[in-house]
Amino acid sequence: MKRSLFFFLIIVLAITIHSCNQVSPYKSYIHPEPSTLDSNLIIPPAWSFGILYGGYTNQEETIERIKKIQSHDYPIDAYWIDSWFWDYINKGMGPEKYIDFVADTISYPDREAMWAFMEENNIKGGFWIWNCIQKTGNEEAFYDFKERGYFSEVFINTGSWHNANITTDMYREGDETTPRTPTGNVDFHNPEAAEYFKQQIKHFFDEGADFIKLDRNASVEFCRAMFEATQEFGKETQGRGFILSHSHGTEDEEFKRYPTKWTGDSRADWSIDKPTKEFYSWVPKHALKENIESFADPDNRKSIIPFLTMDLGGFQMGITHQKDEELFIRWMQFGIFTPIVQLFSQAENPTSNLPYNYSHRADTLFRYYSHLRMKLFPYIYSYAHKTRLKGEYIIRQIPGTIHEYNFGKEFLVAPIYRQGARTRELTFPQGTWIDYWTGEYFDGLTTHVVDAPIDKIPLFIKQGAVIPKRKYATSVERGNNDVLELHVFPGSDSQFTLIEDDGTSNDYLEGIYLKTEISLNHNDHNATLTIEPAKGHYNNMKENREWVFIIHGADNISSIEINGKELEFSVEGSQATTKAFRKSKYNSTEVIINF
Structure with a gap:
């Protein structure tokens, strides 16, 4: 009996070690170029x-x-x-x-x-x-470029901008004292x-x-x-x-x-x-x-x-x-x-x-x-x-209006551009929209006058949105995505793709970046938030991440489960916030929100 138990424990230990040592097939994944790729577009740092x-x-x-x-x-x-x-x-x-x-x-x-x-x-x-060199006071540089044939043209500059002008005005109206300065435009076609x-x-x-x-x-x-x-x-x-x-x-x-x-x-x-x-x-x-x-x-x-x-x-x-x-x-x-x-x-x-x-x-x-x-x-x-x-620009124009827009597909922004205005009329796009400040719901394809006190821009979130946020840092490079809040606005099915890279290199052009698919789906009694295993990698990436789930409109939440286990949460107003959950980016996570 003891011998059988010993061998059983050895087998369990071996299986455990093997599973721990398994490497996700996605860790070395190189993303292929999609058919929708804009190959002309370069991402800023x-x-x-x-x-x-x-x-x-x-x-x-x-x-x-x-x-x-x-x-x-x-x-x-x-x-x-x-x-x-x-x-x-x-x-x-x-x-x-x-x-x-x-x-x-x-x-x-x-x-x-x-x-x-x-x-x-x-x-x-x-x-x-x-892109030019003015001759006066800069003769060495001017003649260097001129003698090399590196000017596309040399002209007489009579404008006042950095031409004997003590302001940053590009032109001084009614002033005829500006000197006539020979200036060469550098030929950047060459x-x-x-x-x-x-x-x-x-x-x-x-x-x-x-x-x-x-x-x-x-x-x-x-x-x-x-x-x-x-x-x-x-x-x-x-x-x-x-x-x-x-x-x-x-x-x-x-x-x-x-x-x-x-x-x-x-x-x-x-x-x-x-x-x-x-x-x-x-x-x-x-x-x-x-x-x-x-x-x-x-x-x-x-x-x-x-x-x-x-x-x-x-x-x-x-x-x-x-x-x-x-x-x-x-x-x-x-x-x-x-x-x-x-x-x-x-x-x-x-x-x-x-x-x-x-x-x-x-x-x-x-x-x-x-x-x-x-x-x-x-x-x-x-x-x-x-x-x-x-080709999904972060600024998305809305048909029929030129003074409101989507910031991504999840936010609706309606700036105030009239002096003294404390309200703003806007027509909501298709879908249901939630006032960022008050939590009020608005049906799509309807027109409303909304409040706009001086401290608040009219800002709305689409029902079903899943929005990642990270901790505040004084600069992007001083911050990180090690802990992410996932703000969830239940009510409609949706999907969000989180994409990360090292932020400084051109590795992303070779398909080297991390992509995490997140989806929100509903039935009669609950909403299921699914975080798929991440695909890809990037330089100096940490494998594990902490998630905090923040559920908005949480008045009737009875429980929250994560991977089959109940997850503690607190409620403040209409917002439920879970305890942090740490996991490998390459493991899937299922969060069930029970109503």
Whole structure:
């Protein structure tokens, strides 16, 4: 008897060891290219889906501003120095220094230390550049390019932008004192010229810069050269480059290979049809309302840009630089629900579009919304991949409206673009929609007037949605997906695909990423949430993850089971939150919500 028991235990132990040592067939899985793949589309680095800032600051001010942003508990993933990077000491006057490939070594005496400070704080650093060389004061660079035949044209520049101008205005109305400056446009159609230009800016990356903001031109050729520079020279990009360029240059599908673009120099006003301020004529006729249309109107050319962004709050404040706290708050609430978020303004803007410079209320609200943005990173980044794999843009236009849109298929966003408005009329798309703030339900294909107090943007979640969130972190790279909250809104069957990768390399182009299919299905008495075994892998990935399930509309939940065992949960209001459940990403999980 004892001998039989001994052999039985040996067999059980052997089976246990064998099962523990089994390797999931999905761990080495390489994802094939789907038929829906947009092969032109390149995904920006993960950090770019956090919060980006730009400014006209010298080295000392740059570090001080970053520290102040951090002291207000704002997330920060990147900071670029705009055009005064080349000549801060003269406030970007020009034409001298624009550009000489040296930049301002007085105002930035130790750029390596400045970039290193950013790197220590998981912040990417960038600088501004344009596609021409003005002769005056930059003779060495000018004649170097001219003698090599690297200019597409040389012309006489009579514009005031960085041409003996002490403001960042692109044109000074009624001023005829601007010098006539010989200027060469670099021929980026010429591969040799493009490569030579890249080599002239390489030392900025060697010092520690990571990305570039392009201005004046956004041709595919210019974008390609500068994007490749960030790929080849950026120390932290690991091959996944990043640029900011103007929204034109979209005639060729190739533009998708060089993310990303912003909507342009917008007016810090509510709309063009009902202006509240006076602006110089050079400022494009593009305000908050028109920016919403850039994303939400399918007939707007800018809406085809997958990872479109904008200057949150507007670039130019108007002739009198009149501050409008309400406008900034409404613009900020809208901007948080766009693909890329960046705060920037004209140097003359006394607020620099930093919330703490507007008011305590703006400061508090930005902190709330920016934290929400960072928690939604797994959701947003999954859609970044879906944009490439399936053509499912995170901004989805809704037929019949140009001022509301879906943020992914799970969120409905209806920005406020009228001064003083505290309500908003909108027509709900097909499905049932749940007010994010109140939990109220709205049927699809109906029109309602909804409340919109100053602290809340009209925001709705589709019934059946499954939305992953992670813990807040001050930057994308300081956060992780080790613990995910899965927010479930029962009532309709649905599916969500969570997609993850290392965030910095181009391995995803070779099918190296992790995909987890999540589904929600219902019968008369319960809802079943199924997390399928993950497929794939990526560099430095942890195999195990903790899940916390948060069930919304939980008034009548009787129990929650996970893999056949009852799972503890607590209820607060109409929300049930389970205890954390840890499992291998390669194991399936079934959660049954009993009503």
